[in-house]
Amino acid sequence: MKIQKIEAENFKLFTSNFDKIQDIADSDMILFNGPNGYGKTSVFDIIEFCLTGDIKRISDYSDELAIAKNERFENKILIADESKKSFVKLVLEDDNKEIEICYCYSPSEKRKGVSKENNPHYIFDCFTRTIKCNGETIENEEEYFKSLQLYDIKEIFDKCCFLSQDEHLQFLKTTKKSKAEALAFLFDVPEKWKKEQEKVSNQLDILANKKKKNCYLRELECEEKIKNDEIEKLESKINKLNKESNIIYEKLFNDKEIFWDKENVEFDDISYLNAKQDLDNLLYFAEHKKDCINYNFNRPYENLVQEYNSNPNISYKENPLQYSYMFISLIKQEQDLEEKYRMGKIAGSILQNIQDKHYENLNWTYIKEREWLNVDEIEIIKKQLDLIEKLKKTQGIIQKAMTSLRQSRDNLIRNASEAMDNGVISSNNCPLCGEPFSDRIELDRKIKEETQLLGQLSDNSVIQIEDIIKDIYNNYLKRVEKIFLEILVNSVTDETYQRLQDAKKYKIQILEVEHILEKIGISMNRNVNDSIEDGYNNLLTKLKESLIDISEEVKIQLGRRKFIDYYDRFFDKEEHNFISIDIEKFKNKKMYIENLHYNFYIDEMSKRKNELSNVQTRINKLNSIIKGLQAYQDALKAGIQEYKKKIISDIEPLLHIYTAKILQQKFNGKSIYIHSSENVQDIQFVNSAQDNQDILYSMSSGQLSAVALSFLLCMNQAYGADKACSILLIDDPVQTIDDVNMVGFVDILRYEFGDRQIFISTHEQSFEWFLRYRYSKAEKKVNVFNMKDIMLQE
Missing domain, CATH: 3.40.50.300 (P-loop containing nucleotide triphosphate hydrolases)
Structure with missing residues (x-):
């Protein structure tokens, strides 16, 4: 090519x-x-x-x-x-x-x-x-x-094909190890050798590398140690059983059917271990009887002990005690608060219609039931409202608009007046047009003048409708309005009602918290002068003072040993049953069961010894295999090193010849040799087979350049000849x-x-x-x- x-x-x-x-x-x-x-x-x-x-x-x-x-x-x-x-x-x-x-x-x-x-x-x-x-x-x-x-042209290009003018000595000046790494492509061993070496290395890694968790030898040695430890423990238990074999049977729980509390029970492995665990736990509880009683006393209260949470939207799950303290009063007033909220909503709707002069929308049935107006008064009002409707039908478009305008204007003036009285808006600006006035008196006078002017623009029907509405209000609805205002003063806000609904989801839990606190003489009633934080902190202090001190270690053990479960299973949650337990009886029961299980220990000992023998046999066989693999691995390494040395020996004569031809003579009667370490991890160029001094120390720049050219030609001749692009x-x-x-x-x-x-x-x-x-x-x-x-x- x-x-x-x-x-x-x-x-x-x-x-x-x-x-x-x-x-x-x-x-x-x-x-x-x-x-x-x-x-x-x-x-x-x-x-x-x-x-x-x-x-x-x-x-x-x-x-x-x-x-x-x-x-x-x-x-x-x-x-x-x-x-x-x-x-x-x-x-x-x-x-x-x-x-x-x-x-x-x-x-x-x-x-x-x-x-x-x-x-x-x-x-x-x-x-x-x-x-x-x-x-x-x-x-x-x-x-x-x-x-x-x-495919490998990039790897060999600068060593076999190309000598750059600014890098011609760079390769010669690299370290011994760098030279070996740069020429690694020369030492590509046959793929079969690589796979075999990798296979052996992986096998040894799995079998003998104890630094790895999945090492087979390590697993077997650990198993051997475990078996030895188990045999030692079994021997100790068998010796102890032989010395203490005269134990008399005594039933511990007369009113319960407990498997291991029966006489002459035949244990299998699982039932014996379960019985032993039960007795170990019961012995621990008996030895820490007072701590167990105190633990049982503290248990329902310890879950409540949490510091104050400043989040106003705290949930029951975050802090049950604080949540209960905050909402217990709402829960106790549940029916009263819900009735007040319902009444307030009805009153608010009726009051709004009265103030907006929408009398036709009033709930007359509700007003009649409460006897705020009698039947005759309601009939008079309804007739007056029918008259208003008839007058409206006789009005033209402009007069209808005037009627609506006057009503809307009156409502706006009324609402603005309330806002001014409460300081919500300024009393010096007109609420209708925004015009400023010197004071409230001047503003009221101006509004009255404008009202009179608007009245002059209205016809008789508009004035008549307005007069009827005023009469209905003054004669009947004014006193009803007063009643509803009083109801609203005592009504429940939407916020309070919503908080009540949220608290009702945990009503049972809140009342339960109150109940268990009352057992130890602590009330959740809050002093009206205390903030929630101060009141809660006082409550928390009282609760902490009521708890009985137990060491942390004992608490951890009681939790791990599931004391509450045992307290229920064996003592029916009765304190007097628990107090009556006898430590010596439990110890005797444990020894009695161990005696019954003597044959189990003997069988276990035989099993463990057989298992240990099998493990030791496998370890010996494995060590023999590992030794053989290591010898094979060493042979592979030696073979590969010889292979690499042969490649160097094949290149060296060409380098020797080309250097001599370019220099036209031997350098100081010597030539160029390639010196490598035993494992071919280091390579350097020397001018004597006996001396390992690098040629950089003894050659001029021109001579080194000639060596660089010779090495390129040597590499190209040895490695590039077989490439498609020569x-x-x-x-x-x-x-x-x-x-x-x-x-x-x-x-x-x-x-x-x-x-x-x-x-x-x-x-x-x-x-x-x-x-x-x-x-x-x-x-x-x-x-x-x-x-x-x-x-x-x-």
């Missing part, structure tokens, strides 16, 4: 379309000449970018300059004009197929300015790759790259080695890399002539591109 064409646009200094480098697939040597700064290195960047998706020196610069990945920048590197499309393209030829690899940048519609997207760390993410074969787009690009044997790129070698070294270098390229497509850049005319001369002698084709001429033509 050969490179046929290199193309770019809006990339670095190629602002327009750069497509002059083409038809080069049949060339043995492609030479870029011209002064510095005209794009020779940029062409190498295009090749590297297309093949690897990256430009290594750009990524290295970002790390070396310590550019943070969240740092923001104004512009993107590599792209000349961010508002335009940018791309790099490489066209390859392979068996009459034309393969096009293109990375393209498409500008966003709106430029973001300073952005993290412009960070050099992310520049290559801005480009999208497309691959075409004979003009058809490849969908699965990764699989296609594998089929071309280019290329070799060297950026300006004349900057790093002298003329004598160059002769040997060119001869190596000419005779030993004839099957490679070689790209070289230079700014030295003499080197170009020499290179072309030597290649022409070998009848090899050289394609020369003067980058200065190409760039000036654009």
Whole structure:
């Protein structure tokens, strides 16, 4: 596979379309000449970018300059004009197929300015790759790259294919370990070996790594320890039972059918353990009898002890005692408050109709039932209202409006007068038009004048209707209004009523709280002079003082041992039954049961010993397996190390030969050797097999450059020959080695890399002539591109 064409646009200094480098697939040597700064290195960047998706020196610069990945920048590197499309393209030829690899940048519609997207760390993410074969787009690009044997090109590119002019000594100057890591691709062991090594490692991890919870050996050893502990305890219990076997049966609970309290009971494992647990708990309760009684006394009150909560909307669940204290008075007045609330609602509705002069809407049935007006008075009012309706029917549109206006105006004046009396609104401004007046007297006088003026505009029907309404009010409804005002004064507000409804949801609980407090002489009645907070705190203090002190440890034990459940099951919640229990009787009962269960211990001992024997057998077998696996793992490691050393020994002769040819002599009578650690984790270059001093200490910069060139050629020869894209790129070698070294270098390229497509850049005319001369002698084709001429033509 050969490179046929290199193309770019809006990339670095190629602002327009750069497509002059083409038809080069049949060339043995492609030479870029011209002064510095005209794009020779940029062409190498295009090749590297297309093949690897990256430009290594750009990524290295970002790390070396310590550019943070969240740092923001104004512009993107590599792209000349961010508002335009940018791309790099490489066209390859392979068996009459034309393969096009293109990375393209498409500008966003709106430029973001300073952005993290412009960070050099992310520049290559801005480009999208497309691959075409004979003009058809490849969908699965990764699989296609594998089929071309280019899947690992990024890993080997800078070691086997490309020597950059500013990084030619970088590899030689890295640490021993870094060199080994950089050449890790050389030591790829066969996949079968890798899987086998991973398999053995995983097996050992599961079987023998005691740091892991699921380690099989650790589990077995823990099981062994548990079995030994159980056997030791069983032996102790059996010995004790043998010494104390003469225990007489005595029933503890005469009125209850308790399984373990019967005589000569046959226990199985579960029933024995349950009986033992019951007796252990009952013994503990008997030993802490007084604490148990106090615990039982405190229990209903301790749940109530909570500090004051300042939240006015506190719920019963948050603080039962405080909630009960706040609403007990409402609960006790429930019926009275609900009746007052109902009466207030009715009174408010009737009163509103009276004040708005909507007499036709009054609830006459309710007024009659309460005997606030008698039947005759109500009939008179209804006849007067019928007369008003007849007068309204005789009115024209204007007079109807006048009637409605006068009623609305009177209502507004009445409501405004009440507001002024209560100081809600100013008494110096007219409530109808907002005009200011010197005082209330002047305002009332002006309203009266305007009322008289409005009366002059009204006809007789309007005045007659108004007079009837006044008569109804003055003769009958005024006294009814007074009654309803008195009812409203004593009515219940909506807020109080709603609080009552909320409290009724917990009525039973609130009354229960009051009841249990009364048992210990504490009242929840609140002093009218106390705030809720002060009253509650006083109540809480009394409650705390009424509780009996019990140690925290005992309380925890009583909770864990479920004392309340036992108090119910065995003592029927009767304190005198509980007080009468005898500790010695419980101890004797426990020993009696243990004697009955002696055979259980014997059987358990036999089981545990058999289980222990099985566990120990498994441990021995497992240790034998682990030992074999470890030996196998060591053999695999040794084999892999030998494999890696053989790879180094295969490369070393080539490095030895190429270095000698380029330098034209051995260095101080010595050559170059590759020295590695036993496990091939460290690699360095030395000039003596016996001396491990690095060549950096003994060689000049020019000689080191020759070694770098030799190593590139060596790696390309050893590893790049089998790759589909056999290329070799060297950026300006004349900057790093002298003329004598160059002769040997060119001869190596000419005779030993004839099957490679070689790209070289230079700014030295003499080197170009020499290179072309030597290649022409070998009848090899050289394609020369003067980058200065190409760039000036654009």
